Amino acid sequence: MIVSRSRFPVALFVLGTMLAALTMLAISVGSFPVPLPKVIAVLWAALTGADAEVADNMRVVVLQVRAPRVIAALAVGAALASAGAGYQNLFRNPLVSPDILGVSAGCALGAVTGILLSLPFLLIQAFAFGGGIVAVGLVLAVGAWVRGGDRVLTLVLTGVVVGSLFGAGVAFVKVLADPYNQLPAIVYWLLGSFTGVLPKDLVVALPLIAIGLVPLALLRWRINLLALPDDEARALGVNVGKLRIAVIAAATLMTSAAVAVAGVIGWVGLVIPHAARLLVGAEFARMLPVSALLGGAFMLLVDTACRSVGRTELPPGVLTALIGTPVFIWLLALTFRRRP
């Protein structure tokens, strides 16, 4: 599609500008009123190392509460959307989301186990991250053990099975949990939220997300070939098996880190790659950066709305589903009408 090739730089530019504007907006609004000039003064001071003549409270709110939250939303959105883009390409199916191999169910089981054991929040996050890795590791191990047949189909089916096994685990933990304290904590964690994000969370999560994103970006041309049938990709010199594992590992790392920070937030990894494909075409090398930017922007917009509706917050997963479902149906209709 020649149209989309020329569209790519334009899309990148527009999205980049949109993202910058949205970031500025998000960092300027919040329940604690900080006038825009003060926000700019604080940010400028933080960048240049100068002294900002701003009240301590405002500096803390902008730098330690809002900025980490904005960065976390951007990173989580980008991670989920990129992982989704990678999977949709790998599984040659636009209906695939990053959860397909059970990573979210694994994270959820890890986190709720942490809550059940009354662990400190940092360890709950570590359990969530580990749970995601274990679930997908299990899927890969079972997939390798089954052998034969269609490898991709085997993986998907195993993913569904392992995902529902971990889901049952979550349900069991809920039954065991004390209904006055732990159960509400479990419910709130499963709904997802950026409300508690601290700078120290980012120090761990951002590198993990980057470690997942960089290989996807570096291998983008080869990953593109995974959309072909296996033997054709092989004929073009791609080591399909290894590349597939690399994509799965990268996506799992990113998604687990994202879920450990923000809880389970659906729809981003499914809808955003779709929208990206519609904007710049299905070629992975173009779809990946657009997905990442669009995912970051979408997540940031949703989280900013969630914390601005009132004194209490909405869970972002509710809003992503409310927006994601109709948009997805619309995108589906658009895609099929274009290519009958």
Next chain:
Amino acid sequence: MILKAKPDLIIDVGSTNATFASLADRVQQQTGIPYILLDGRLDTTVQQLEKLGGVLGAETRARELSAYASKLLDGLKSRIAAVPADKRPDVYYARGPQGLTTGLRGSINVEMIEFLGAKNVAGSETGGLATVGREQVILWDPQVIVTNDPNFYTDVWKDPVWAASLSAVRKKRVYLSPHLPFGWFDFPPGANRLIGLVWLSEILYPELFKPDLKREIATFYRLFYHREPTPQQIDVLLAEPGVAPR
């Protein structure tokens, strides 16, 4: 399960809205066992005890307990009534490992704050439990924070954001509610909250309420749990970090 245990009576203390009332009816119809659903609100504690005493044929003991409860509640109420508005602190109830879940106005979780005449900072909206943002807590800047989560209590002092922006943290007015044998604050919402009220009143109004907590603990545990703790046991209970009123 229930039928196998063959109880003569099912007692349920909690919310009495249409959902729970119809659930109670269902169980009663299914099992043929009488089901009593009592309103678990704090200010009906006396009536709960009297009603239970009547149903269980334990009027004497119920009278003893309800007399204690009513004296305790009325005593607190009359002393609180004299507290001027500017002496009533703003209180934030922090739940969950991050302390970012709280109870809104009318929620059974924060009844004790309301009963003691203090202001629940999240009380401008009505509802149950809700999630709030860090910014919102900073904006409220409560004078006292009460939590039921030991992990939050430990973390709050180490958290750079809270330490820099909350006067309750700077002035060391963050408290952890005791949880033995039942929670003193909101879980479960039952008669265990009576002793919680005495505890909370000394935390909220340190200048107005004389510290008679230890004596009250001994009486309450003897009456309700049939066991009077030794002074050493009470000291251990109050020695958990964050529990003792300062």
